[in-house]
Structure formats: C-alpha cells, structure tokens
Amino acid sequence: MTEPLLELQHVTICFPGRRGLALRAVDDVTLTIDRGEVLCLVGESGSGKTTTGKVAAGLLRPTSGLVRYRGRDIWRADRDTFRSFRRAVQIIHQDPYASLNPFRTVFATLAAPLEHHRLTRSRQETQRRVIELLELVDLTPAEQFLNKYPHQLSGGQRQRLSIARALTVQPELIVADEATSMVDVSIRVSLLNTLKKLRDELGVAFLFITHDLAMAKYFAWSGQIAVMYLGRLVEVAPTPRLLAEPRHPYTQALLAAIPEPDPDLTRRKAKLLLRSVDSPNLSAIPPGCSFHPRCLHFEAGLCDVQRPDLLPMEPDHFAACHIAARVFAASRHAEFDSSETRAGKSDGTLDSPVQERG
Amino acid sequence: MALVLSVRDLSIDYRTPSGTLRAVQRVSFDIGENESLALIGESGCGKTTLGLALLGLLPKAARVSEGHIFYHDRHGQIVDIVTLRGEQLRRYRWRECAMVFQGALNAFNPVLRIWDQVLDTARAHGLSDASDIRGRIERLLELVQLDPRRVLAAYPHQLSGGMRQRVMIALSLLLEPRLVIYDEPTTALDILTQRAILEVLRSLRQELRFSMLFISHDLPLAAELADRVATMYAGRLVELGSVRDVFYTPRHPYTVGLVSAVPPVIGPLVEIASIPGAPPNLLQRPPGCAFHPRCTYAQAICQEQDPALVSVGDQHWSACHFWREVRSPREVLRSDD
Numbered sequence: 001m002t003e004p005l006l007e008l009q010h011v012t013i014c015f016p017g018r019r020g021l022a023l024r025a026v027d028d029v030t031l032t033i034d035r036g037e038v039l040c041l042v043g044e045s046g047s048g049k050t051t052t053g054k055v056a057a058g059l060l061r062p063t064s065g066l067v068r069y070r071g072r073d074i075w076r077a078d079r080d081t082f083r084s085f086r087r088a089v090q091i092i093h094q095d096p097y098a099s100l101n102p103f104r105t106v107f108a109t110l111a112a113p114l115e116h117h118r119l120t121r122s123r124q125e126t127q128r129r130v131i132e133l134l135e136l137v138d139l140t141p142a143e144q145f146l147n148k149y150p151h152q153l154s155g156g157q158r159q160r161l162s163i164a165r166a167l168t169v170q171p172e173l174i175v176a177d178e179a180t181s182m183v184d185v186s187i188r189v190s191l192l193n194t195l196k197k198l199r200d201e202l203g204v205a206f207l208f209i210t211h212d213l214a215m216a217k218y219f220a221w222s223g224q225i226a227v228m229y230l231g232r233l234v235e236v237a238p239t240p241r242l243l244a245e246p247r248h249p250y251t252q253a254l255l256a257a258i259p260e261p262d263p264d265l266t267r268r269k270a271k272l273l274l275r276s277v278d279s280p281n282l283s284a285i286p287p288g289c290s291f292h293p294r295c296l297h298f299e300a301g302l303c304d305v306q307r308p309d310l311l312p313m314e315p316d317h318f319a320a321c322h323i324a325a326r327v328f329a330a331s332r333h334a335e336f337d338s339s340e341t342r343a344g345k346s347d348g349t350l351d352s353p354v355q356e357r358g
Numbered sequence: 359m360a361l362v363l364s365v366r367d368l369s370i371d372y373r374t375p376s377g378t379l380r381a382v383q384r385v386s387f388d389i390g391e392n393e394s395l396a397l398i399g400e401s402g403c404g405k406t407t408l409g410l411a412l413l414g415l416l417p418k419a420a421r422v423s424e425g426h427i428f429y430h431d432r433h434g435q436i437v438d439i440v441t442l443r444g445e446q447l448r449r450y451r452w453r454e455c456a457m458v459f460q461g462a463l464n465a466f467n468p469v470l471r472i473w474d475q476v477l478d479t480a481r482a483h484g485l486s487d488a489s490d491i492r493g494r495i496e497r498l499l500e501l502v503q504l505d506p507r508r509v510l511a512a513y514p515h516q517l518s519g520g521m522r523q524r525v526m527i528a529l530s531l532l533l534e535p536r537l538v539i540y541d542e543p544t545t546a547l548d549i550l551t552q553r554a555i556l557e558v559l560r561s562l563r564q565e566l567r568f569s570m571l572f573i574s575h576d577l578p579l580a581a582e583l584a585d586r587v588a589t590m591y592a593g594r595l596v597e598l599g600s601v602r603d604v605f606y607t608p609r610h611p612y613t614v615g616l617v618s619a620v621p622p623v624i625g626p627l628v629e630i631a632s633i634p635g636a637p638p639n640l641l642q643r644p645p646g647c648a649f650h651p652r653c654t655y656a657q658a659i660c661q662e663q664d665p666a667l668v669s670v671g672d673q674h675w676s677a678c679h680f681w682r683e684v685r686s687p688r689e690v691l692r693s694d695d
Contacts, residue, residue: 044549189630189632211549218627243623258549258623261622262605278518
C-alpha cells in the first residue's frame, strides 16, 4: 500500500460560458497528496483553486482527467468505493454561516452525520462523541455549546463547528477552502493551530486552499505549496523553498508584491515586477504561457506561442516557465563543465523577490 | 506640523432594540498636513463608524453624543464638523474631505458611463466647466495608471475590480480635497492589483500632497503606507504612535497581539500567536479596560479602571495600566538593529 492518498491527474474542468464558449477553469492539473501531508493551493480569485478543491473532494466531476483515491479512479469505481472516498475526504468552506443549518443546534449538527453513518450506536455514545469532537476543535467547555444555534456563535466558533462536523466521519483528508479568511486576525491563528493539531494528532492530510501566502507559510511549512494562475499550476515546491527561491515569474511577482507586517521590510520590497497590472479574463486566456502579457521576462515568439510544461528545477521543485527552465539548464550545464566543486548553491533563480527600492 | 483635522473626545452612540450601544468612546487624535494615518482594528471596533462621522455621514440610528471634529481649512479657519448641517456639510465633503468606501466596487451606477458619473459628481459639488472637469479627471486617471479615453467611455462592468478601485481613488481627488479617508481600500483585490494600488497611493501623495486616513484590519497595509498608526479596540483608541514605534515597540497588549498574529511572508518562520477569546459585544462592554478578559498582563486594577491614553514615548501613546511591562515578542528577533 504505497499509492498516494489522493491524486489528481491531468484534471481539466470546463464550464459553459457566454455564447457557447467553454470557460476552462482548471487546465491540466496534476497533484498528489500523501497520507498526513499538507498541500497548500495558492492563487488569486479566478485561478481555479476552489474548483480544484471541489474536484479533490469529489463534488465536481472533471471534464477530463482522473481523480484517484488510494489508487482507484473514483468516477469509475463502484458505489461503495465512491462512498468511502466521499467520507474520507471532507471539505470546509470559507463561510461557515452559509454551510451550517441555522435551525440545528450544535449537538444536532454533529449528531446527524454520526447517526446517519451509524458511527455511534446509542444516544449516550453520540453524546460522548459529540463532546469529544467539540473538545478536539477547542469549543470548550463543550457542554456549554451543545444547545446553541449557529447564530449564537461567533464567526470563529462557527468555523470550529464546521471543522467538528467534518471530523464526525473520521476523514483522512480535509479540503479547507479559505477556511480562515473570514475570521478576525486575532483569532485566525488559533483556528489554524486547531487545524494543525488535527494533522499532528489524527494524521489528517490537508488540501489547504488560500490566497494568503502568510497563512500558507505558517500552515504548510513542513508541506508543499502549489501556485495556480488562470487554471494552471505554475509552480510546486516544498514551502520553505518556494518562498525563498521562487522560480516562476508569477510567484516572484506575488512574493515581491505582498505587503509585510513590518514597516522596514515592506518598504524595502521591490516595486511591481509586472509589465501589466490587469489580470486577463478566464474567457480570453492568453496563448502560450498565460502569464506572458504581464511577465517581465517575456520573450516574443516563445512565451506567447508555446505553452510551458511544469518541469523539475530541482528533484521536488517544479515550475512551468520557458525562461526559468533555460536559466536552470544553463546553470546545470555550467556546474557540469566546471571542474571545481561548487561550494555555493547553483544559482538558477531569475530575480530575487526582494530588491532595494531605488 | 500644520493640522488638517483634530478629533477631540469623540463618542458615538447607536440606538439599538437592545439599548444604546457606544461604538466610539472618547477618541482623540490629529491628522497633520500631508500625513498618512492608519486606523487599525478588527470588525466591530468602531473604526468605520469613526470614519463616517468624520464626513458627517453617520446613519440615522447613530449620533455623536459628545466631542468635536475640528477641521482646519486652507485659510486657517477651524470648523467643528459635528455642528455642520445641510449645505455646509455638502461643501465640506469632497472639496475638503473625501472618502473611498469599502464597497467602492459597487459605488458606481451600472447604467452610466464613467465620464457621466464623473460629471455628475463634479457638478453636485459645484464644478460646472465640463472641459475643466475633463482635464482634471484625465490627469488623475493617468496618475492612477489608467488610460483616460478608454476608462471614461466605459461602463462600470467593463472595468475590472482593480480598475474601478483606481477610478474611485482618482474620483476622490477630483475636487482636490485636503484629506481622503480610505476604508479598506484594497480588501477583495488580488495581491498584484493591491500592490499596484499601494504604489498609486504612494505616488499620488508625493505628487498632490494630501492627507490620508486609512481604515483597515490589514496590518501589512498600515506598515506599507502609514506615517502613524492608531489601534482601536471596542470603540476606544488604545495606542497611537509612529509606524515604527507601533510595529517594533508596541506598548499596548492588543497591538502586540495583532502584530504577533500576522507573520511576514519573506524570511524564516517566526512564532505567531493568537489573542485568546474574541472581541467583546459592545452592548456588554467589560468593565474597566475592555481588553482585560483577553489580556495576559491583566491584574485587578484592569477590571476596575479604564486606563487613559497616556504618553509612553515621543509622540507615542498607550491606554494600558501596565504599558511599561508590555513587550513585543518580535523585539528579540530585531535586536540586531
């Protein structure tokens, strides 16, 4: 049993658009999540990250491509396999208020799936399990929450309740879609810490979807970050490496653009590393590399013609950029030619995201 | 430094079915000429209510129950905005002080071209010469890096969110106000668009020299754009100081909590921490210092006495009984400078 927990292979999702044109929301995305692993999907609005999350959770069937759970193609598997997959992968949405039934108490919200899936055999057992779950998500003292309705909870508490509900069926993977972005700054961290605890103590894997790189860094430091742009994966790497040595010009531009919570650091950052500010529309995705109209390293005849593949720059660092691939190949070549052993790291980066402002 | 605005002991109450709610309590601060002040705090802390009051735009259920908002005009005259009504208030808005709201993306009339909306706004505030208005808005649109001909002929839905936000910023400067209030100016925008807007605001301020008040929950935005930062909690101003003082040597535990909750993206992984508990319901404000139930420094006195905003350094104020003991967790990390 070495196959990954969940794999997306060449997943493409098209939505019907205006005038019969299909909108390609997700384009040839391949991702792997192992047991207990954290993969963070980062991208801006319209990047396809939420749609990818829905595919991973089995809520959306890909237009083409495969979704494999423990090696089995879930859309061609038998009913039982599909059902066990749907239980193993749970999704937490951005807005807990919209996803909780306002007429159900905390107890009823958690008891329903437990009893529906026959995970508890008696009312006492249900009661005991509900309290356990509330304690797991730090809604304590649990007894005080049992009879409350969602509107009587704060935003952070509602999100904890939807996490507890996801945990009722003992999932192996949680897809958390902007799960912390609607709560206030001061309580966001404790919500993240609760999710971290689930990973550490229960071994739950996470597909953590966010636009916030600071949260991605904190949550997925020991995992990976995958960056999406206009439906495609443009860079995938272990978190510390992606943040320190981004290879794709889009990732570099993002990291350079993010304001930091530190006046000196943020004012030292580069100006916008872009040719154009405005993001293209999904209904008119540029040909070749879809980032080329905004890219500082753009080369006519290459980037606007040929679509770059996601290629390894290091054994576990992938980027989809013609220029980065060439720079990397040249640095490898130089390394190979040189008779001396290089003490420093091979310098395959394009530009450092942090530059002194002139 | 010449002042543009001085707010003194301002309190604002809302009438609600469950009683009177004090959204802003005895807040005082100044904004200098060409200065940028960030007002930071979480949802429900009163920061937007305060912003609305500065323009005389409070909703019907709210009223200023005490205090003054002194505006220092171009001729050295001082007016109290709280006492202005009708036509006087209209003249003050846009000409002296403009505001770009959080929902600016929806602030446009969907059936009017941008140019018609510009014209409407300008005429409503006393400009009448269309070619003069055209010249002004074209220059401003260029400053916010938009193509005036294309944008002015467009309907709102033909522009992206970032473009509409830049149009709003240009429009706010049309009547050359001396103070512009931005309420969450970059919320809901992509990071790259947000960066473009920050650059625009920075260069506009250098070029046109106006004062800015940012209202935001977003600390990085304050770090990026503010000269000074004010922290609000449960309707009170709890800390005020230069941007470096507030970020590097905060003297209020709530500011420390906010700063420690937001990690930088660049650099090594730093420890981040939450503030325990949740912001209070303003109908049941905790006695004494409203922050005491969440505060690690709290002692008996904090439950009894609401601390006054006192000077804790050069142009640095904090409302905490134990400000001398307050330490920022990141101070250690920054000991090298």
